[in-house]
Amino acid sequence: MNTSLRRATLVSLIVISDPVLSAGFVEDADVSLNLRNFYTNRNFLDNGGSRTNPGPTDRGNAAEWTQNFILNARSGFTQGTVGFGVDALGLFGVKLDGGRGTYGTQALPTHDGNRPADNFGRLAVAAKFKVGETQLKVGEWFSELPILQSSDARSLPQTFQGAMATSKDIPGYTLYGGRMTGNSQRNDTSMEKLSVGGRGTVKHNGGNTIESDGLNFVGIEHRFNEDRTNAGIWYAQLEDIYKQRYARLEHSWAVTDNMSIGAKIGYFDYDEDGKALAGPIDNRTATGLFSLKTGPHSFYLGLQNMYGDSPWLRVAGSTAIDLPNDSYGSSFDGAQERSWQIRYDYNFVAMGIPGLTMMNRFIEGRNVHTSTTSDGKDRGRETELAYVVQSGSFKNVSIRLRNFSLRQNYGTNTSFDETRVIIQYPIKFL
Secondary structure, eight states: OOHHHHHHHHHHHHHHTOTTTHHHHHHTOEEEEEEEEEEEEEEEOSSSOOSSSOTTTTOOEEEEEEEEEEEEEEOOOOSSSSEEEEEEEEEEEEEEEOOGGGOOSSSSOEETTTEEOSEEEEEEEEEEEEETTEEEEEEEEOOEETTEEOOOSSSSOOEEEEEEEEEOOSTTEEEEEEEEEEEEOTTOOSOEEEEEESTTTOOBTTBOSOEESOEEEEEEEEEETTTTEEEEEEEEEETTTEEEEEEEEEEEEEEETTEEEEEEEEEEEEEEOTTOTTOOOEEEEEEEEEEEEETTEEEEEEEEEEESSSOOOEETTOBOTTOTTOOSSOOOOOBTOEEEEEEEEEEGGGGTOTTEEEEEEEEEEEEEBOSSOSSEEEEEEEEEEEEEOOSSTTTTOEEEEEEEEEEESSSSSOOEEEEEEEEEEEEEOO
């Protein structure tokens, strides 16, 4: 924990001891512990061979199993003109299974010749201040911005370190601005500099050797039409690597009491920044996700087109949350790639089984341009069956079974089948 965060923790202890100041600090606090059991097994089908025929790289599959503890503690704000609070995220993961030969799922960090660690963890702390409807946050936390979304798809979530201001003082509008200078990957315990990720730029372990001193960003979102419409504009600068501009529009229509239609369209525009450490960048991306929900049925159509000679870029390790065809196995974001998705969800409450849901989707991409091909193709199939316990001692325990496959006609170790089992038991203290 750095010096500023230690000071924030000391101030919070002083505040708690004062009953006047602590009124909102304690009363509005939220503390929960998520017990996450995570298993994943990826079976490589090309170059790496298969489980029974490992192939030339002798990497037939990657499999790991972990038990994880995610403590999320968020205080309220103290009384007064300037409110003060503290957020803490305690992360700890334990290896249950996964030897040297099955490393590489990014569920665990590796060391000593790719040996998965027996355990790993981190404490992320952030101080927060509030004046009116404006908040300032300084420290380390889980980011949920459209241009910087922490990945939470493995044992423990990715965190970012920096400062961010958020203001809702203007009714209907939310303003954002900040700077991030470091991150701890989902399979790491250290705080590293930000680096660039994206197809054709990733070097190893979801990270990258092309690093930046920081990510600067601003954004504005406007909700109107009784919150059925949301429009946003964002700008992000990964210093000396790329500049990113993003605009999106979301809208939902309630056709009847039992039917709704939704649409989310977006447009990204990239070019290089400063020293252009990742080289010239030329990418423009148009996206659209359209939905129809009626009763227990939900249908989706996703369209995603990449233009220019560069792939879609992001901070390494983060999730491409605003790409509609971002999936468990791929984001379908290669240079000049055109992809589409069809998805169907069903809620079994209609059959008298509340808490049970199913998702199926198919995604196909074409026209991928790399250094070795100008007509790359990929396709993915994904299924998730999930159940959330509705009552009793284990209420809110969730079980998710995910099975997916990815097929590509280019690259190495890019075609695989994977299964994940995720069991989560949330325990709420406050």
